[in-house]
Amino acid sequence: MSSEALIILIYILVLASFLGFELIAKVPPTLHTPLMSGSNAISGITIVGALLACNEMGYTTISKWMGMVALVLATINVVGGYTVTDRMLKMFKKR
């Protein structure tokens, strides 16, 4: 990785972090748990990394197996996370 590429990645990291700080400044207490659950589902973005890690032929390397384990776990996090959040929020509307 060139130092220019690294600097761009750090820019992205810093700016996205500031955005994250600002995004949820005034959230009402009832939404704490759904927001936590929803952002947990977003952290399942590591599924993209898992997909890339699986991209290898054959089943002979530790690397491939770790990638597949990661993919199953990340999929559980993403699918389960969004479903659970949706269920919580559905309950809200009825009240």
Place this chain on the structure above:
Amino acid sequence: MSIAIELAYLIASILFVLGMKMMNKTKSARQGNRLSALGMFIAILATMLQIDAISLVEILACIVLGSAIGLYYANKVEMTKMPEMVAIFNGFGGLASFSVALSDYFLRTEVNMQSIELVTVISIIVSVFIGGLTFTGSLIAYLKLNGNISGSPITFKGQHAINLVLFLGFLTAAVFTVVDQTDPMLIIILIVIALILGVLTVIPIGGADMPVVISLLNSYSGMAACATGFILNNNVLIVAGSLVGASGIILTQIMCKAMNRSLINVLLGGFGQTVN
């Protein structure tokens, strides 16, 4: 990487930001969650096209298996058990980042026999540390809320000293890993310490404080995803990871305030509880 895939990642990032913003208000929250799910779907689809996943049957199998498990438990769980569910899903997310980092490490050192750049080695170590800690920490949080282990704080003498020694041990092993990347023994030491630290940092915290802990661990799993983004040089992982990492910290603070607890007090549970 083609420009179309980069654009798809950009759209996904925008949807995550919008979705999170909409989840601040009760009215738009459900829509926001769906928007963020759409972003995730786009990111996954773009990645699958990039690696031509259709030809890799095992990838589809892993996704089907993961989706089935996720859907089953997400639909089965009772509403009162939601925090536990979030904890365990979060733990899986942390373990996934941890596994991606290790997969990449073994790919480079054992398959490709190449040396790893400094930034990448450090990112792998960070991802293993935060991911591993998030996994075991979330597992303990789950077991405490579920009543499998006592919800009351488990403390013993010299707890903080042991944590400090373990952390310093981790740092030492990390430095050696940077120097000699190919020694698998060092990686195993890093893994073991990260997993133990997750257990040790959560067991002294009382059951009532668990929601705060889960929120903090959620923030950690975002940071782990972010570190994984640095390993793979992937923008969407860094954006989504740092969004979750930063907002998770703020949310943790807000939750602490709502419960009239200070974050430091919760984290150093042992101290906080004995004072009470």
